[in-house]
Amino acid sequence: xxxLGMVGLRLLQILPTLVLIGVxxxxxxxxxxxxPVSNMLGDHATDATIARLQAxxxxxxxxxxxxxxxxxxxxQGDFGDSIAYHVPVARLIAERLPVTxxxxxxxxxxxxxxxxxxxxxxxxxxxRWPDYLIRAVFQVGLSSPIxxxxxxxxxxxxxxxxxxxxxxxxxxxGDHLYHLFLPAVALALSFSAVIMRSLRASILAVLTAEFVDxxxxxxxxxxxxxxxxxxxxxxISTVTLIGLHMGSLLGGAVITESVFAVPGVxxxxxxxxxxxxxxxxQALTMALAVVVSLTFLATDLVQMWLxxxxxx
Amino acid sequence: MSDxxxxxxxxxxxxxxxxxxxxxxxxxxxSVRAGEIVGLVGESGSGKSVTLRALTRLLHANARxxxxxxxxxxxxxxxxxxxxxxxxxxEIAMIFQEPMTALNxxxxxxxxxxxxxxxxxxxxxAGRRRRALExxxxxxxxxxxxxxxxxxxxFSGGQRQxxxxxxxxxxxxxxxxADEPTTALDxxxxxxxxxxxxxxxxxxxxxxxxxxxxxxxxxxxCDRVCVMYAGRVVERGSVEQVFGRPRHAYTDALLRTxxxxxxxxxxxxxxxxxxxxxxxxPPRLDRPILGCAFAPRCTHASAQCEVRPEMVDDGSGHxxxxxxxxxxxxx
Ligand SMILES: Nc1ncnc2c1ncn2[C@@H]1O[C@H](COP(=O)(O)OP(=O)(O)O)[C@@H](O)[C@H]1O
Ligand SMILES: [Mg+2]
Numbered sequence: 220x221x222x223l224g225m226v227g228l229r230l231l232q233i234l235p236t237l238v239l240i241g242v243x244x245x246x247x248x249x250x251x252x253x254x255p256v257s258n259m260l261g262d263h264a265t266d267a268t269i270a271r272l273q274a275x276x277x278x279x280x281x282x283x284x285x286x287x288x289x290x291x292x293x294x295q296g297d298f299g300d301s302i303a304y305h306v307p308v309a310r311l312i313a314e315r316l317p318v319t320x321x322x323x324x325x326x327x328x329x330x331x332x333x334x335x336x337x338x339x340x341x342x343x344x345x346x347r348w349p350d351y352l353i354r355a356v357f358q359v360g361l362s363s364p365i366x367x368x369x370x371x372x373x374x375x376x377x378x379x380x381x382x383x384x385x386x387x388x389x390x391x392x393g394d395h396l397y398h399l400f401l402p403a404v405a406l407a408l409s410f411s412a413v414i415m416r417s418l419r420a421s422i423l424a425v426l427t428a429e430f431v432d433x434x435x436x437x438x439x440x441x442x443x444x445x446x447x448x449x450x451x452x453x454x455i456s457t458v459t460l461i462g463l464h465m466g467s468l469l470g471g472a473v474i475t476e477s478v479f480a481v482p483g484v485x486x487x488x489x490x491x492x493x494x495x496x497x498x499x500x501q502a503l504t505m506a507l508a509v510v511v512s513l514t515f516l517a518t519d520l521v522q523m524w525l526x527x528x529x530x531x
Numbered sequence: 532m533s534d535x536x537x538x539x540x541x542x543x544x545x546x547x548x549x550x551x552x553x554x555x556x557x558x559x560x561x562s563v564r565a566g567e568i569v570g571l572v573g574e575s576g577s578g579k580s581v582t583l584r585a586l587t588r589l590l591h592a593n594a595r596x597x598x599x600x601x602x603x604x605x606x607x608x609x610x611x612x613x614x615x616x617x618x619x620x621x622e623i624a625m626i627f628q629e630p631m632t633a634l635n636x637x638x639x640x641x642x643x644x645x646x647x648x649x650x651x652x653x654x655x656x657a658g659r660r661r662r663a664l665e666x667x668x669x670x671x672x673x674x675x676x677x678x679x680x681x682x683x684x685x686f687s688g689g690q691r692q693x694x695x696x697x698x699x700x701x702x703x704x705x706x707x708x709a710d711e712p713t714t715a716l717d718x719x720x721x722x723x724x725x726x727x728x729x730x731x732x733x734x735x736x737x738x739x740x741x742x743x744x745x746x747x748x749x750x751x752x753c754d755r756v757c758v759m760y761a762g763r764v765v766e767r768g769s770v771e772q773v774f775g776r777p778r779h780a781y782t783d784a785l786l787r788t789x790x791x792x793x794x795x796x797x798x799x800x801x802x803x804x805x806x807x808x809x810x811x812x813p814p815r816l817d818r819p820i821l822g823c824a825f826a827p828r829c830t831h832a833s834a835q836c837e838v839r840p841e842m843v844d845d846g847s848g849h850x851x852x853x854x855x856x857x858x859x860x861x862x
Contacts, residue, residue: 429627430635432589437647437698438620441612447646451637526637527682 222523226516233512237505241293244504245286248497254278255302255495276302289501299498303491308502312484316506318388319483322399322475323468326406327461333407334414339445341415342422353415361412365471369405369478376401386480402479406471410464417460421453428452455526462518466511536706536738537563537586537623542598544578544585544762553817555581556762559598560842563706563738568729570749570770571742573759574813579742582759583708587619621651624704628711630691634683640667640694641679644701651702666697670727689720693727700731706738707731713748725752746789750774758782761814761824767842768849776860778851780831783859784809823853831855 256272257264273279277288292299298308337357341350360368377385389398425431426449434448473485484503491499523529539561546553556578563569571579585596587607600607602618610618627633635643641663648659660679667675670693683691692712699707709728713721729752732739741753749756749770756773758766758781766779777783788809811828814820823829826836833854840852853859 427591429629429632432584433625433627433633433695433698434635436587436589436619436625438616438618438650438702439646440616440650443646443650447638448635452635455637527639528636528684 222520226520229516229519233509233516236512237508240508241501241505242286244501245289246282248495248500249282249285251492251495253495255497258493258495259302298502301491301496301499303494303496303499308498311487311499312503312506315482315484315487316510318395318399318481319469319472319476319485320510321395322403322406322472322481322483323465325396325399325403326410326468326471327465329403329407330411330414331461333411334418335450338415338418338422339450341419342426343445345423354419357412357415360408361416363408365405365409365474366478368408369402369475372401372405373478388482399481402475402481405478406468406475409471410468413464414457414461418453418457421456422449425449425452451525455522455529458518458522458525462515462521465514465518469507469511534565535562536565536603537561538599538601539586540599540601542582542585542596542600544581544590544597545595547593547595548817551817554762554819555816556585559759559762559764561740561757561764563740565705566732566736566738567754568732568739568741568752570753570756571740571759572744572746572749572756575744576813576816577759578762579744579759580710581762583625583710583740583742586708587623587625588615589625616650620647620699620704621702622704623706623708624699624702625708626692626695626699626710626712629715630688630695631683631715634691634695634698636683639680639682640686640698643694643698644679647698647701662701663697666701667694669700669731670694670697671723672697688716689724692716692720692724696724696727696731700735700737703735704737706740708740708742710742711744712741714743714745721748728752746774746785758785761820762816763824763852764842765825765853766851768847768851772847772849776849778845778849778856778859779825779853780829780855780859781809781825781853782851784828784830829855831858 254273256269256276256278260269260272270279277285280288289299296309300306301308301311304311337353341353344350373385377383383401384398387398389395431444431448434444439448469485472483473489475481476483476485477489484507487499488503490496491503539559542556542559542561543554544556546555559578559582561569561571561582571582573579581590581594584590585594586600588596590596596608598608602623605614607615607618634640641660644663644666645659648654648662652659654662663679664675667678672678672690672693678686678694683694686694692715696712707728712728713724716724725748728739728741731737741748743749753770755768756770757764758773758779760781766773766777766782768778773782774786777786809828814824814827820839822837822839823832824839826832829836831853835854840854842850842852843856844850845856
């Protein structure tokens with residue numbers, strides 16, 4: 220099958236996943252103790268007031284009726300209004316999701332940028348001091364909780380040195396990236412440790428491959444051998460890992476966004492869960508599922524580009 | 532000799548392993564003249580591949596190489612990296628047993644030829660492409676233009692071996708080191724590849740060291756032959772000399788394991804005989820070998836074999852390291 224066909228098929232496969240996740244999210248939020256109305260009105264509301272508001276929002280209907288209504292609107296692109304913010308959920312997500320995606324993408328770039336050269340230095344000097352040093356530092360990175368790294372970065376680079384803002388998102392793309400840099404670094408650190416460990420192991424394996432000897436026997440320079448012959452083969456297995464891990468970056472984003480006061484979907488999700496903002500939780504869960512699916516698809520495309528054998 | 536390209540003296544290779552030191556190759560002398568084909572034969576583990584890789588320092592970090600590898604007046608073992616790189620591929624190229632593992636799976640054949648041309652020549656892109664097409668043609672790969680874009684897994688076994696030869700020969704080396712180039716192939720294809728290599732050697736005036744454990748291959752293609760046992764060259768001479776009147780008990784035993792492969796049948800029609808192992812095992816290489824390494828398996832062994840015999844020339848350029856040399860010939 221050609222590449223375009225493959226991409227189309229994969230996009231189609233996202234749909235059933237999305238439906239399933241939509242159903243699960245819809246049911247799960249309603250199983251949570253408490254409900255949005257009592258949350259909104261507080262402890263002093265009378266039962267009558269609560270019941271009236273619930274009826275107004277359709278929350279008194281049986282769950283399957285609510286679901287059918289939700290589906291009917293959803294297929295028309297209407298995912299309802301946020302119960303807490305009183306704005307369309309779609310608008311809320313459209314505002315917040317790009318922030319988180321930018322944060323995750325920046326974190327991934329930083330993680331790769333750190334991991335690839337260091338994995339090389341480590342592998343080429345395997346079991347000598349540069350290798351030990353790099354692995355020791357990354358071991359610390361891997362085992363440090365994100366909120367701790369975040370607070371540390373804030374204290375040093377934002378509060379003390381004043382190189383970076385202590386939080387927020389700024390205006391304009393350059394300013395956004397500037398604001399997101401420290402949170403991205405916090406998010407990237409343990410991720411880069413994961414990439415670096417995997418890549419170091421792959422590089423070591425590839426270095427013993429006979430095609431590397433053949434490349435050397437041709438009189439190629441060390442640089443070409445490492446970058447063209449070794450790196451590309453070593454990346455094949457690591458790319459899969461990077462793709463899988465980008466999904467869990469979104470989890471880390473919740474913490475990072477809280478520490479750095481970044482207005483992304485991570486924080487929105489947490490706030491919505493506390494407010495029992497059903498519509499936001501449902502829609503956001505589905506939106507994140509789409510993002511994760513597209514990430515996996517992109518990973519597979521990169522993989523196919525790296526490895527012609529996978530394109531079959 | 533003036534036309535000697537390669538002169539190896541007292542080559543030794545030791546590997547430092549977790550289980551101790553392995554003396555894979557010792558005291559190897561070898562010379563290759565321009566345009567000739569030298570066979571290197573011996574059982575599996577006798578040090579053929581290690582010898583070949585040592586010549587251009589392709590062994591990994593756990594190997595210690597000593598001795599001299601004189602390539603046209605320079606000692607390859609003492610050269611700085613950049614000089615060594617200029618020799619690799621351009622003057623001495625190498626092909627391997629298994630093209631599937633020796634070719635990079637993620638680079639097209641065209642790319643793997645091209646990088647060789649970039650490293651060793653000054654051709655522009657169009658020139659390099661023309662040369663790459665010419666190379667595929669030369670090794671007998673049809674529809675060269677399409678094949679350049681193909682990846683190794685898109686070729687059949689024989690075609691892959693041809694592609695590897697094309698890559699190795701891109702920069703017109705004077706010497707090709709071929710490590711069992713036909714062993715991994717189907718029998719019918721083995722013959723084609725061997726013929727191809729012989730034709731290329733003749734056509735391009737390129738010398739070749741052909742490693743194999745197939746005596747039939749040596750008989751069919753080589754001018755001279757070195758027999759290796761336990762990391763040493765134990766016999767050396769022209770193919771007629773070594774196969775016709777072996778002067779080492781090991782060579783003699785090898786030839787006797789193959790019916791119809793006696794003194795008179797070493798020419799073109801020789802059976803494509805495979806090497807049938809001799810009784811017993813070759814010695815372990817992780818401890819010093821005293822005396823003749825073959826003695827424990829040898830029917831001619833005597834007390835004097837406890838001291839390692841030196842290589843002795845019988846006066847005609849036929850050398851062997853065996854106390855039974857004269858007795859063997861007399862039989
Ligand atoms: N990297 C290595 N480390 C340790 N021992 C090795 C290494 N490479 C080869 N050897 C040993 O050297 C000996 C010769 O191997 P080789 O040259 O590959 O034999 P062959 O004649 O079959 O090509 C074998 O005993 C092998 O185990
Ligand atoms: Mg071998």
